[in-house]
Every structure is written in C-alpha cells, then in structure tokens.
Amino acid sequence: MPDEMALLVADVFEAAGLLRRSGEAIAATEGQTQARWQLLSAVSENPLTVAQAARRLGITRQGVQRVANDLVRENLAAFLPNPDHRGSPLLALTPDGRRTLERITARADDVHRTLTSGIAPNEIAGARALLHRLIEQVRTHDGQPDAGGRAPLDRP
Template sequence: MPDEMALLVADVFEAAGLLRRSGEAIAATEGQTQARWQLLSVVSEEPLTVAQAARRLGIARQGVQRVANDLVREDLAAFRSNPDHRGSPLLTLTPHGHHVLERITVRAAAAHRVLTADIPGEEIARARALLHRVIEQVHRHEADGRTPPG
C-alpha cells in the first residue's frame, strides 16, 4: 500500500512548482517577479519589518531584505520608522506599489478562474481544509519540539 502522506507531499510540491511558474508569468506582465509580488502582498495589509515579512513568507530574512531594497529603489515600497524598534524599519507600500499589486491581483484572479473552471468550489474548499489540517499538525509537532520519527 502506498504511503498516502508521501504522495500528498509530492503532489503539493508539484502543484507549488507549477503555480510558482504561473505566478512568475503573471507577475512578469507587470515587470515584477513572484518574490516581489509575494512581498508586495504580505506588506499590503499592514507594514512589517523585513524579519516579520520573512517569517510570514517562510523564507530567509536576507532574501527578503534584497527584494525589499529593490522594491524601495523602484518606488513600490518605502521604509518608515518603527516606533517599537528603531533599528528595524517597517516596510510599507507606496501608492505606486498598491497600484502594481492591484494589477497583478486582477490578472491572477482571472487566471485562477480559468484554472478552476471545471473544479467545483466545494472540492477546492475541502482540499484547503485538508491542507490546513496538515499544516496545523506540522505546527503542533514542531511546537512540541519533536523531530519526525524515522
């Protein structure tokens, strides 16, 4: 009998790769990259430090710092003072950054509608619910300080 969890993990990685390529193509229509789009998106709701944004994205702070600097140079984002920590400024979107993010988001929504045209919304909701359960289990396992058996 196949290890269903191993197969699910492989499928998730395959889907992530395909969706990342699709995202790169969508972001490129606005002269951006997937990494820039992700950072624009994560700081669009509230200004964050680079370290906070990196944690939310699950990637290294150094990589986020490079992308943040690029966004600032292109006037898509700006650093502003952080009242809670003078050494860690907050990254926030500029009006131009909000505009670019909105254009990318509209393109992505159209692509998502095409990709899911033949998939009922209930199936997508069930898949998301399962992924959330797996994510919660992994977080719980990590919080307990356990290493995976094996």
C-alpha cells in the same frame, strides 16, 4: 499499496512547482517576480519590518531585505520610521506599489478563475481545509509554533 501520504506530498510539491511557475509568469506581466509580488502582498494591509515579513512568508530575513531594497529602489515600497523600534523600519507600499499589486492580483484572479472552472467551490474549500489540517499536524510534529492566529496569505 503505495503510501497515500507520500503520494500526497509528491502531488503537493508538483502543484507548488507548477503554481510557482504560473505565479512568476503572472508577476512578469508587470515586470516583477513572484518574490516581489509576495512581499508586496505581505505588506499591503499593514507595514511590517523586514523580520516580520520574513516570518510571515517563511523565508530568511536576508532574502526579504534584498527584495525590499529592490522594491524601495523602484519606488514600489518605502521604509517608514518604526515607533516601536528605531533600528527596524517598517516596509510599506507606495501608491505605485499598490497599483502594481492591484494589477498583478487582477491577472492572478483571471488565471485562478480559468484554472478552477469546472471545479466546485466546495471541493476547493475541502482541499484547503485538508491542507490546513496537514500543515498544523506537521507544525505540531516538528515543534513549530502555530501560525499565530493569522490567516495564511491569500496571494500569491
């Protein structure tokens, strides 16, 4: 009998790849990339430093810095003074950035409704609960800190 955990890992990677490609297509409708969409989403509620956004997204600070600079150049985000640390400005959405994020999010909502038609909400909730338990098990096993009490990003 195949190892069910190994099969689950393979399924998660396959789903992640498919959803990443779908996310790229959704973001492209607004001339953006999934990386830009993720960063717009990460700073949509509260401005964050590049380092904070990188930790939240689970990627390198350097990668976030490049994307942040692109968003600032396109007037979708702006660097604001950080009262807690003068050398680390806060990245915040501009009105154009907020409108772009809202349009991408609306398209994603339409796609998600299509993808989940015929799947009961309690099945999706159960899958999410299982994935969250698995994520915490992996963090514990690897000695990584928990998510800091934060809910994971809802998008993308």
